[in-house]
């Protein structure tokens with residue numbers, strides 16, 4: 001014992017700091033911070049699914065204080081807290097230099113879902129994960145930014161597979177005390193309560209604040225005793241219930257979100273609608289302006305100057321449509337306050353305003369009420385301009401005002417431990433500073449700076465971690481079905497084999513089973529003793545998507561087929577944690593949607609920084625990313641209109657690329673077992689894709705193109721200047 005113990009106030013400071021840290025999602029993208037909670041309770045960390053707030057709650061105060069008398073641990077805590085404070089308070093950010101007008105009047109970003117981390121499971125899929133990554137990068141860039149969403153107290157469903165290989169759904173109640181969320185309070189310290197008119201009722205709601213680095217995301221919650229059960233349950237499940245629930249959720253999100261911001265004294269300069277779910281916010285902005293004395297036309301024009309819209313899907317069913325009756329029911333009280341005939345409001349959601357039978361489409365409202373709009377990849381921009389051309393009858397299609405900003409991922413949030421450690425060893429402690437830049441990733445092209453052997457060792461490690469993860473998970477999954485299969489799990493998957501991953505929502509257009517259409521040829525591939533191939537699948541089907549569920553059933557059935565057993569696995573309950581294991585461990589990330597229905601896709605971007613290669617249809621982001629050297633393309637930059645024809649040719653092409661390019665390249669080894677050509681592709685992929693397809697670049701594009709200060713109403717709307725490329 002050579003040190004004098006820490007003074008009580010020093011300990012108290014660290015305890016307070018740790019609690020603040022656990023309540024800020026910054027720890028989810030800072031490795032030393034994560035390790036801190038892991039060290040605090042390794043078992044709790046595993047059992048509580050990497051939930052820092054819950055770990056801290058489980059460790060008693062006395063134990064924590066005792067642990068902090070350990071010098072090494074305390075130093076680690078102090079170092080992390082210093083970095084955390086520096087991150088929160090630094091002034092020299094990209095945002096202060098490039099978007100100073102947003103500091104006082106931020107961007108308000110509305111999204112029906114946000115996916116931040118596996119411990120806060122309130123997202124259904126890619127849209128939410130993108131929103132979460134957008135918020136994290138807005139924080140990193142120091143942008144003035146607030147997020148708005150709902151607090152779904154049972155989140156999105158959890159998936160279990162029953163003995164018939166069918167997906168079953170169950171929910172668990174989230175406990176706010178164990179989550180990185182804090183109640184939003186009024187000046188008296190009571191929960192801040194606002195109201196919104198839904199149907200004939202006044203619905204009260206409170207809010208939770210999620211700290212995402214420097215920025216807040218507010219989650220609205222209607223689960224208050226003063227509400228009828230019907231309304232309390234609006235914030236039960238992500239996209240829960242039928243279209244009546246859906247429209248009421250969307251009123252709460254859009255109208256309620258604006259009300260909350262006003263109650264908090266936040267006056268955004270831009271309202272960014274991430275998908276059409278939040279489009280009712282535009283009506284609330286109009287209502288506010290009417291109350292200030294503007295006419296409906298003036299109010300609508302002024303609202304248009306404040307709003308930005310991002311559309312995310314070319315799939316028809318992905319656009320919410322509500323019948324006129326449902327609109328009249330849900331917005332009954334609201335309509336009266338808008339002081340124009342109901343027909344005029346309903347017309348805002350119709351392609352043909354005169355067609356009184358046309359349902360009200362949230363995307364149409366969002367497009368009409370925004371000064372600028374965008375799709376999420378170049379091709380999706382084109383497809384969207386075509387899709388919505390009838391809204392702009394006096395323009396050629398190429399001038400339909402829907403531009404594009406290609407999606408990205410929040411790099412540090414996705415990068416797995418071994419890759420971070422790799423860069424830290426190469427570049428030292430400050431390696432993260434320019435991790436989003438081309439300069440950083442160009443280093444990978446230099447075989448003297450990073451050798452083939454180093455890259456291959458990293459790949460092996462990541463693949464082995466995935467194999468171990470799959471074995472653990474399958475053991476748990478298997479236990480429910482039969483305990484007898486225990487021994488089999490050791491032989492499941494091979495850490496040396498070419499590992500192909502597919503994990504996404506089981507929407508049918510993504511065609512999960514496509515690769516197995518050539519069943520006999522696949523059997524040949526997986527059972528090749530010298531050049532084995534194996535598959536890891538995961539994904540949820542929407543609870544009402546029976547066709548998607550049949551796809552899952554089919555794949556699980558195949559995974560039990562004697563010819564594929566041990567070479568094809570299906571991991572239950574796809575979420576951010578499963579995604580991280582898979583995108584990092586797989587050698588090849590398979591993406592075979594029916595073109596052009598994958599607006600962007602982002603999971604393939606997550607694989608690249610881990611040294612995985614994409615094998616994908618030239619749809620969404622991959623059409624922009626692929627350059628002939630940095631991965632594999634299935635088919636051409638075109639597609640037949642006929643769906644059966646497309647499925648047939650894609651399946652044929654997929655198999656051809658797999659057997660003639662992917663497998664030979666992976667197994668073409670030098671004398672010491674290194675696949676030099678393969679590694680060259682990894683280098684090219686990292687250098688060309690990572691600096692481009694991240695949200696650091698993406699949010700900067702939004703800031704430059706879309707988050708500019710609103711122009712006075714007399715000028716032409718800036719959205720119209722964003723002329724789409726032909």
Ligand SMILES: *Cc1c(COP(=O)(O)O)cnc(C)c1O
Pocket residue numbers: 124125126127129503504505574575576579600601602603604606
């Ligand atoms: C990244 C991600 C998605 C989106 O992936 P796509 O390629 O767009 O299908 C969906 N779900 C989870 C959990 C993710 O991490």
